[in-house]
Amino acid sequence: MSAEDARPAPPEWERETVRFSDLRMLAPALVGWALLAWTLTWPAPARCSLTAGLSVAAVVLVVVRRRWPGPLLMVGVALLLQVAGNGQHALRAVGDLDTLTGAGAVVSLETTMTSDPFTPAARLGREPVVMARATAYRVEGRGRSSRVHAPVTIRGDAGLRSVRWHDRVRFHGRLARPDAGRPELAVLRVSSHEVIEPAGRVAQVAEHLRAGLRRAVDPTPADARGLLPGLVIGDTSRTPADLTEAMQATGMTHLTAVSGSNIAVVGGMVLGLCVLLGVPRRLRPWVVALAIVGFVVLARPEPSVVRAAAMGLIGLIGVSRSRRSAGLPVLSGAIVIVLVVDPWMARSFGFALSALATLGLLLFTRPWGDAIARHLPTRLAFVGPAVAIPVAAQAMCAPLIVLLQGSVSVIGVVANLVAAPLVAPATIAGVVAAVVSVVADAPAQLIGWLGAVPTLGIARTARVMSDVPGGTMPWPDGGRGALLLAAVTALAVLTGRWLARCALLKPVVAVAVVALTGAMALPTRVVTWPPPGWRVVFCDVGQGDAAVIRTGPGSALVVDAGPDPPAIDGCLDSLGVEVVDAVVLTHFHADHVEGLPGVLAGRRVGQVLTSPVAEPAWQVGEVVGWTRPHGIPMSSLAAGDRLDFGDVHAEVWAPVRRIAAGSVPNNASVVLAVHAGEADVLLLGDVEREAAHDLLLRLRRDPAMASAAGEFDLVKTPHHGSANLDAGLMAAVRAPVAVISVGKDNDYGHPTQGHLTMLSRNGYAVYRTDQRGHVALVEESGGGLEVVTSR
Numbered sequence: 001m002s003a004e005d006a007r008p009a010p011p012e013w014e015r016e017t018v019r020f021s022d023l024r025m026l027a028p029a030l031v032g033w034a035l036l037a038w039t040l041t042w043p044a045p046a047r048c049s050l051t052a053g054l055s056v057a058a059v060v061l062v063v064v065r066r067r068w069p070g071p072l073l074m075v076g077v078a079l080l081l082q083v084a085g086n087g088q089h090a091l092r093a094v095g096d097l098d099t100l101t102g103a104g105a106v107v108s109l110e111t112t113m114t115s116d117p118f119t120p121a122a123r124l125g126r127e128p129v130v131m132a133r134a135t136a137y138r139v140e141g142r143g144r145s146s147r148v149h150a151p152v153t154i155r156g157d158a159g160l161r162s163v164r165w166h167d168r169v170r171f172h173g174r175l176a177r178p179d180a181g182r183p184e185l186a187v188l189r190v191s192s193h194e195v196i197e198p199a200g201r202v203a204q205v206a207e208h209l210r211a212g213l214r215r216a217v218d219p220t221p222a223d224a225r226g227l228l229p230g231l232v233i234g235d236t237s238r239t240p241a242d243l244t245e246a247m248q249a250t251g252m253t254h255l256t257a258v259s260g261s262n263i264a265v266v267g268g269m270v271l272g273l274c275v276l277l278g279v280p281r282r283l284r285p286w287v288v289a290l291a292i293v294g295f296v297v298l299a300r301p302e303p304s305v306v307r308a309a310a311m312g313l314i315g316l317i318g319v320s321r322s323r324r325s326a327g328l329p330v331l332s333g334a335i336v337i338v339l340v341v342d343p344w345m346a347r348s349f350g351f352a353l354s355a356l357a358t359l360g361l362l363l364f365t366r367p368w369g370d371a372i373a374r375h376l377p378t379r380l381a382f383v384g385p386a387v388a389i390p391v392a393a394q395a396m397c398a399p400l401i402v403l404l405q406g407s408v409s410v411i412g413v414v415a416n417l418v419a420a421p422l423v424a425p426a427t428i429a430g431v432v433a434a435v436v437s438v439v440a441d442a443p444a445q446l447i448g449w450l451g452a453v454p455t456l457g458i459a460r461t462a463r464v465m466s467d468v469p470g471g472t473m474p475w476p477d478g479g480r481g482a483l484l485l486a487a488v489t490a491l492a493v494l495t496g497r498w499l500a501r502c503a504l505l506k507p508v509v510a511v512a513v514v515a516l517t518g519a520m521a522l523p524t525r526v527v528t529w530p531p532p533g534w535r536v537v538f539c540d541v542g543q544g545d546a547a548v549i550r551t552g553p554g555s556a557l558v559v560d561a562g563p564d565p566p567a568i569d570g571c572l573d574s575l576g577v578e579v580v581d582a583v584v585l586t587h588f589h590a591d592h593v594e595g596l597p598g599v600l601a602g603r604r605v606g607q608v609l610t611s612p613v614a615e616p617a618w619q620v621g622e623v624v625g626w627t628r629p630h631g632i633p634m635s636s637l638a639a640g641d642r643l644d645f646g647d648v649h650a651e652v653w654a655p656v657r658r659i660a661a662g663s664v665p666n667n668a669s670v671v672l673a674v675h676a677g678e679a680d681v682l683l684l685g686d687v688e689r690e691a692a693h694d695l696l697l698r699l700r701r702d703p704a705m706a707s708a709a710g711e712f713d714l715v716k717t718p719h720h721g722s723a724n725l726d727a728g729l730m731a732a733v734r735a736p737v738a739v740i741s742v743g744k745d746n747d748y749g750h751p752t753q754g755h756l757t758m759l760s761r762n763g764y765a766v767y768r769t770d771q772r773g774h775v776a777l778v779e780e781s782g783g784g785l786e787v788v789t790s791r
Helices: 012-039 044-063 069-092 097-103 158-162 201-217 222-233 241-249 260-277 281-299 303-319 324-341 343-347 349-374 383-405 412-436 441-466 478-505 507-521 524-528 565-575 596-600 617-630 689-701 703-709 727-732 753-761
Strands: 106-113 130-141 144-156 168-176 186-197 407-409 472-474 534-538 547-552 555-559 579-585 608-610 634-636 642-645 648-654 671-676 679-683 714-716 737-740 765-768 775-779 785-789
Touching: 012 044, 012 069, 012 324, 012 343, 044 069, 069 144, 069 324, 069 343, 097 130, 097 144, 097 168, 097 186, 106 144, 106 186, 130 158, 144 158, 158 186, 201 222, 201 281, 201 412, 201 441, 222 241, 222 281, 222 412, 222 441, 241 441, 241 565, 260 281, 260 412, 281 303, 324 343, 324 349, 349 383, 383 407, 383 412, 383 478, 412 441, 478 507, 534 565, 534 671, 534 679, 547 565, 547 648, 547 671, 555 565, 555 642, 565 596, 579 596, 579 642, 596 617, 608 617, 617 634, 648 689, 679 775, 689 703, 689 727, 727 753, 753 765, 765 785
Parallel strands: 144 186, 555 579, 579 608, 608 634, 679 714, 714 737, 737 765
Antiparallel strands: 106 130, 106 168, 130 144, 168 186, 407 472, 534 547, 534 775, 547 555, 642 648, 648 671, 671 679, 775 785
8 A cells, every 4th residue: 555545535624625726726717718708809909908907907916916816816817818819819910801801802812721611501492502611821802912810711612522621722702701709700702712732641641531431331321321420520411400400409419529528438448458558557648648639630620629639638637646626627727728729719609518518527427426326226336427427517508508599408318318328339439440441441331330330329319309298398598598597507406405305205295396397397289289170280390381281180281391301290290190182392492392201201192283483403303302202293383273182272373474583483482372171371482572562463453362362361471581572462461360480590580570560560460480389270169260389
């Protein structure tokens, strides 16, 4: 036994003092971080004034440091981070890039790529845009050339996919300002580009390994083919859209972002190999650190990866120390170092989530894990920490997650608990497959299949858990919702032990309270949906359209399919629709047709009816590709056509002709006047001002149409609440109810205030799917109609 081992354990009071001092070291890092995030976008004079004030305060505190050492440390850290932020702004101001960006100039920009090209989400109804991040080092424009050093965003078409991370590329295009608060100084809309110098040898090796991993998983099922590269290197380019949504709903998206968990798995694997190979103990941290650096190159040293590596490397230093209390000082150091290197991380949600999760693990995993283990048999004691880890991380991160999605994942902890044991074997198999692919693809694909097994388990967990009723609880979003959840979480942590003791002493009362709380929290519609007697339902499919018109028991007419197959599939399942008499695709934009595979899944579909304007062509090709294998006939509609299914009768009011003005596909939308039982509904597709005014003129000329226009019970307003509409048409077809099918927090600003004001002026009662969920028009047993929503 060494002298250190023989030393008696410190008394309880001394151990508590150590913990308090560790927390006291964390406070300056958090205060400095918050101040930097607040001031980073201030004007230069204000930032310099603050820096000067902090410098004076630091000098004063140095004089009286014997009395107040804590404030000196806090001011010192804040001053360091402000200096780093000012330095970053000064570096970005070098050269003419900022001036040329303000002028919207056409320039030649020489850059080093800091990311691979990627396609952002939510580009519905348009050709995909390809984007990338880069660091600009020279700009030429308006007769001047200057050296610069600033991050920029590159936007282009599919040709941009030919560039790779760390290539030196000269781009030609027009500069534009980025969104407020973004770290990039400019956005370049590319017209052409040329690679000046390919990436270096290290980058080429990394790309070869990444490509090898993708080849290794090519033979596996789609979920594994997309998810395994995400688990290993953060490459989510091939992850199915419905799986991505399921992982978002269950709080599992952190698994596909390179994070501390990836670093821990790789570090643990290398450390285990060091033990097996007999590497001396003093050399093991250096070997593990070298492996982590190599993994960072493989995964791309983008901000999120650098953040995870910094946490992992500094955590490695803390692990190598004898005191367990090193965790919090190490975390404090990691926060400060990362913010000094990249001050814009102060405004990154990813960095905040990473730091909060680490803080939760350091503060709560050990005491909570021990408390759980004490109530378990000795052989099951390991379950305590396994349960405590996701609970601690979720408790710390939940208030911030509310800012991002405006809801609380009730099922998230359970989903992460189930998936946690599968992450390490999948990650290890993926790393090994990437390395083995350098030698041969066949053994790499075998290892890829081994990694696919746990990966498919993770995907299945996400899909099953996302369908649990009430698994996501609505919550106020914004700062107020975050503060409310933080207060609730703190109250639960502080009173948890007392509540557990009360539950053990009075179990009947505890069960009754839990049951009552659950009954009050569970939305009634989770149990009662769909409402009996529904005639027409507008499904909540995000930023898109999907309407279901009941034609009989288990059968329906579907008008548009939305942008997401699982969303429309789930809506039809909830309504009990097994037979679709026909699918009407009002036009060929993605937010109306991309969900079609969800309609076809497991149902008998009679026919697909479409707009006569087959644009855009690539989207038409997708629809044909989905319908042809099922042998479903496809034909177009035009004004004057009639549809009859059971007691549902619909007349096509538009289009009459091709309108070249505005968006051609939008103005070619099929407009349906539907009579379903006692309900009369007008579905306006995405018609814009030109087609809407053309329809208004026809209403004035056609007495039958004018008569029908005064009888509608509900109007589905055009184009998700766009301002590009004809107010005269909306007044002519005035109905008691208007439904806006729109996605929450969409990129288009829908519905616009002008659209809402126009509806209010005409006396419409407005129901929005982003706020109310599915919207149903219900035929009551005693006659009359009622609007019922799922939220």
